Amino acid sequence: MTDKPEKWLLKLYVAGASPKSITAFQNIKAICEQNVPGQYEIEVIDLVKNPRLAADDQIIALPALVRRLPEPIRKIIGDLSNTERVLVGLNMKRLETT
Amino acid sequence: MSSAENFAPPSAVPSIDKCPTGIRGLDDITSGGLPHGRPTLVCGNAGCGKTILAMEFLVNGARDGEPGVFMSFEEKSEELVQNFASLGFDLAQLQEDKKLAIDYIHIERSEIEETGEYDLDGLFIRLNHAIDSIGAKRVVLDTVEALFSGFTNTSILRAELRRLFRWLKDKGVTAIITGERGGSQLTRHGLEEYVADCVILLDMRVDQQVATRRLRVVKYRGTIHGGDEYPFLIGAGGISILPITSLGLDHPVSTERFSTGIERLDTMFSGQGLFRGSTVLISGNAGSGKSSIASRIVEAACQRGERCLYFAFEESPAQITRNMRSVGVDLGPPADAGLLTFCASRPSGQGLEMHLVKIHERVLETKPSIVVFDPVSNLTAVGNPYEAKIMLTRLIDFLKTQGISAVMTDLTHGANGVESSTEEISSLIDTWLCLRDLESNGERNRGLYILKSRGMSHSNQIREFVLSSDGIDLVDVYLDSDGILTGTARRAHEARQRIEAVSQRQDRERRQREIDAQQAGLDARMAALRVEQTRLTAELEAMQAEAQLRQSGETDLRATVAASRKADAGTGS
Numbered sequence: 001m002t003d004k005p006e007k008w009l010l011k012l013y014v015a016g017a018s019p020k021s022i023t024a025f026q027n028i029k030a031i032c033e034q035n036v037p038g039q040y041e042i043e044v045i046d047l048v049k050n051p052r053l054a055a056d057d058q059i060i061a062l063p064a065l066v067r068r069l070p071e072p073i074r075k076i077i078g079d080l081s082n083t084e085r086v087l088v089g090l091n092m093k094r095l096e097t098t
Numbered sequence: 099m100s101s102a103e104n105f106a107p108p109s110a111v112p113s114i115d116k117c118p119t120g121i122r123g124l125d126d127i128t129s130g131g132l133p134h135g136r137p138t139l140v141c142g143n144a145g146c147g148k149t150i151l152a153m154e155f156l157v158n159g160a161r162d163g164e165p166g167v168f169m170s171f172e173e174k175s176e177e178l179v180q181n182f183a184s185l186g187f188d189l190a191q192l193q194e195d196k197k198l199a200i201d202y203i204h205i206e207r208s209e210i211e212e213t214g215e216y217d218l219d220g221l222f223i224r225l226n227h228a229i230d231s232i233g234a235k236r237v238v239l240d241t242v243e244a245l246f247s248g249f250t251n252t253s254i255l256r257a258e259l260r261r262l263f264r265w266l267k268d269k270g271v272t273a274i275i276t277g278e279r280g281g282s283q284l285t286r287h288g289l290e291e292y293v294a295d296c297v298i299l300l301d302m303r304v305d306q307q308v309a310t311r312r313l314r315v316v317k318y319r320g321t322i323h324g325g326d327e328y329p330f331l332i333g334a335g336g337i338s339i340l341p342i343t344s345l346g347l348d349h350p351v352s353t354e355r356f357s358t359g360i361e362r363l364d365t366m367f368s369g370q371g372l373f374r375g376s377t378v379l380i381s382g383n384a385g386s387g388k389s390s391i392a393s394r395i396v397e398a399a400c401q402r403g404e405r406c407l408y409f410a411f412e413e414s415p416a417q418i419t420r421n422m423r424s425v426g427v428d429l430g431p432p433a434d435a436g437l438l439t440f441c442a443s444r445p446s447g448q449g450l451e452m453h454l455v456k457i458h459e460r461v462l463e464t465k466p467s468i469v470v471f472d473p474v475s476n477l478t479a480v481g482n483p484y485e486a487k488i489m490l491t492r493l494i495d496f497l498k499t500q501g502i503s504a505v506m507t508d509l510t511h512g513a514n515g516v517e518s519s520t521e522e523i524s525s526l527i528d529t530w531l532c533l534r535d536l537e538s539n540g541e542r543n544r545g546l547y548i549l550k551s552r553g554m555s556h557s558n559q560i561r562e563f564v565l566s567s568d569g570i571d572l573v574d575v576y577l578d579s580d581g582i583l584t585g586t587a588r589r590a591h592e593a594r595q596r597i598e599a600v601s602q603r604q605d606r607e608r609r610q611r612e613i614d615a616q617q618a619g620l621d622a623r624m625a626a627l628r629v630e631q632t633r634l635t636a637e638l639e640a641m642q643a644e645a646q647l648r649q650s651g652e653t654d655l656r657a658t659v660a661a662s663r664k665a666d667a668g669t670g671s
Contacts, residue, residue: 015219023215047220051227058204059220061249074211081214089211 008032008040008092009069015062016048020079024063027080035092065090114320117236117272120158121151123339127315127324132296137263137273139293141285142300147311147332148276150185151300152238153178154336155274157187159236160197166236167228167271168200171244175200185336199228205248212250218258222265234271241276246287263292284316295319301327310449313339329451338455340492349499351375356467356503359398360391362572366548366557372529373553374467375501377494379474379524381508382533387544387565388507389413391531392470393422393429394570395505399468400432407466408440409457411476415440418472426569439464445476450489453477457493461502469497474506478523487523494526528552533563536575536584543584546572562588 012028014021025044032040047054047062057066061077067090076089086092116130125131132138132155140148149172156166170178178200179189192198201224229237242259249255266273275293279301280286290297297316302309312327330339355370364371372378378395380388396406408429410418418440419429432438441460445453461469471477478486497504506527524530530549535542546563548556561572562584576583576591583591 013220015223018219020215020217047223051223054220054224054227055201058206060203060205060218060224060245061210061216061221062219062223063216064220076211076213078212078214078216085211085213089213 006036006039006070008036008067009043010040010090011043011045011057011066011068013045013047013054013057013059013062013064013066016046021063023079023081024065027083027086028065031080031083031086031092035087116321117164118158118162119155120162121154121337121339123328123330124151124313124337127313127328127339128296128318129321129323132272132274133318133320134272135267135270136295137266137275137293138296138298139275139277139285139290140298140300141277141279141289143279143302146279146300146302147330147337148300149173149240150182150332151298151337152240152274152276153182153187153189154185156198156236156238157182157189157192157336160192160195164235165197165199165232166238167225167232167234168198168238168240169225169228170200170202170240171205171242172240174202185332186334187336196232199232199234201225201228203244205244207248210248216251216254218245218255218262221258222262226269229269229271237266237271237273239273239275241278243277243285243287243289259289260292290317305449310451329455331452331455333455333459335459338459340451340454340458349495350501352501356402357398358391359394359401360570360572362561363391363546366559366561366572367529367551368555370554372503372551375498375503376528376552377497377504377506377526378529378531379506379508379527380531380533381510383510383535386533386535387563387570388509388533389418389472390422390425390427390565390570391533391563392472392505392507393418393427396438396468396470397422397427397429397432400429400435400437404437404467405464406432406438406468406470407460407464408438408470408472409460410440410442410472411445412473414442424567425565426567439466450477450485454489454493458496461497461500466502468503468505471504471506473509474523475509490523491526534560536562536582538582538584539587541585543588545575545582545584 010028010032012025014024025042028042032042045053047059057064057073057075063077063079065076065080065086067074067076074090076086080086115134116125116128116132117134118125118131119128140151142148153168156168159166168178173181179193182189189198189200193200203221203224225237228234242262245255245259246252263273263275275289277285277287277289279299284290284297284299294317296318299314299316300311301314302311304310311330311332313330314327315323315325328339330337352374354374355367355372356374357364357371358367380391382388396408399406408415408418413421415433419433422429429438433440439460441456443453443456448456457469474490478490494504529551532547532549534545534547536545537543544563544565545560547558547560560575560582562575564571564573573588576588
């Protein structure tokens with residue numbers, strides 16, 4: 001564990017502006033603001049507009065959040081309403097303790 | 099056993115649209131193919147051929163102008179391309195031609211964390227994209243059940259699957275969804291609940307160390323389908339299914355006859371030989387000359403320019419060719435000319451179904467006019483008698499519908515050349531030639547007779563059947579007090595007959611000469627009598643002349659005397 005601020009690169013795959021998509025985006029934004037402010041970047045990918053991109057991260061379920069950085073890649077699906085599980089899934093929790 | 103075709107309703111109401119699979123036999127069973135624009139569930143255990151059936155459906159569709167999408171949950175695209183290359187499918191080329199799209203969906207349970215509500219829109223979007231990118235009409239999901247291992251929330255999953263199948267229907271694509279067989283249900287996760295239109299079950303069973311795959315249409319809404327289990331084979335060209343019941347007894351028959359190539363044998367069949375498209379059984383003990391007759395029939399057909407197919411279950415083609423040369427039948431030239439095709443295989447090498455499928459394939463491939471099975475009894479020895487009979491029925495039916503004549507040799511062991519295993523198939527065959535060993539006077543000879551021949555008058559005589567380097571010939575046998583005479587006894591009998599004929603001729607000539615001599619004697623006597631008669635006639639004439647002369651002399655004398663006595667006239671003496 002280092003104190004060097006890590007860069008969080010997240011990809012949020014959604015299908016248009018569905019309620020689930022919006023909820024998911026709001027949830028992840030809030031979680032990031034709270035846990036890794038200023039260190040994160042969220043790329044929202046609308047598969048309705050770019051269906052081709054779904055194959056890259058093997059996306060089946062939506063909404064899906066993919067942690068590209070830090071390595072390794074992790075995937076979380078759902079509207080990210082369970083903050084605790086998102087933090088575990090992204091392994092973001094340890095930052096709280098530091 | 100009902101025939102799907104025979105029982106088709108005669109109504110004019112249009113039945114549901116069918117999407118032909120192009121898989122040999124499957125379209126017969128389903129009366130035209132899978133339900134068009136609807137999903138079909140194909141389920142079975144691992145290794146049953148689900149993926150192959152699904153892929154063949156797409157490849158055949160691609161060939162007929164219906165592009166397809168293959169969504170694989172198990173194998174990667176490259177793996178599929180490699181695996182199907184062995185079946186002769188060039189998936190890479192089809193992908194390049196935009197006739198096929200393969201999308202590999204990888205689900206790794208450990209990578210996925212679930213938090214809150216989600217749906218499978220990602221799958222829908224990918225599928226939709228794949229379908230639209232090539233204008234697909236056919237879709238395969240292989241196997242969608244893999245999703246159950248990837249997601250823990252089965253209630254969401256089930257709802258999404260239901261939505262997926264409805265979506266596929268709305269999309270108007272004909273889809274195959276494959277599923278693993280599980281316990282009491284058709285599929286492990288009860289997919290049959292969602293796909294209600296058509297369910298096909300694949301199965302593989304091992305019986306007597308021979309594995310046979312079978313297919314059954316469990317359910318097909320809105321259509322009449324064969325409900326039996328149909329064996330199928332995965333061969334070089336993909337899947338071949340043999341629908342037993344699609345064959346009716348309504349095949350056309352031919353009145354055309356063909357020569358057996360043995361003149362005297364043709365004579366026995368009212369001089370014209372056998373019916374084209376008929377089934378001929380040649381039964382006999384070992385060494386009775388079954389193969390020789392079959393080979394001669396083949397040789398004669400090839401000399402007429404017909405194609406023949408020879409299934410050898412006992413000898414190799416080279417061995418048959420060599421052996422037949424010794425009886426004046428040369429199968430080499432027709433084989434070289436491509437008219438005669440040999441197919442040699444060990445009957446025990448595979449199950450009956452496999453044999454049947456392979457025979458089908460070879461027959462359809464070579465389109466022969468005559469097919470030989472030498473010997474068919476080896477084939478029937480593979481399975482149990484009941485299966486063997488069914489198999490032969492199907493084989494004969496198939497050949498009849500194709501108008502192909504079949505020549506089957508049958509090895510028997512009984513003393514009279516007929517045994518029970520043969521009798522089981524006897525009702526199926528049209529012409530039955532029996533070859534018998536005739537043992538007498540310390541030698542064995544070959545006898546041949548026609549046990550039956552449907553639809554033609556035929557000889558009831560036993561003929562001796564002679565194999566020599568000049569070829570095959572039939573000769574008459576003789577009956578005497580000891581029974582029928584063949585071989586040496588026949589030749590001795592023939593010699594005796596020749597001697598008798600000579601002595602009879604000599605008798606006749608002697609008698610002729612005697613008669614001639616008698617006639618000559620009679621003639622001589624008649625000539626002598628005629629001379630005598632002439633003499634008597636002359637004597638009679640002389641006598642009459644003298645009498646007349648004497649009378650007229652006396653009258654003159656009396657007149658002279660009277661005149662001299664001046665007697666009254668009228669006074670007699």
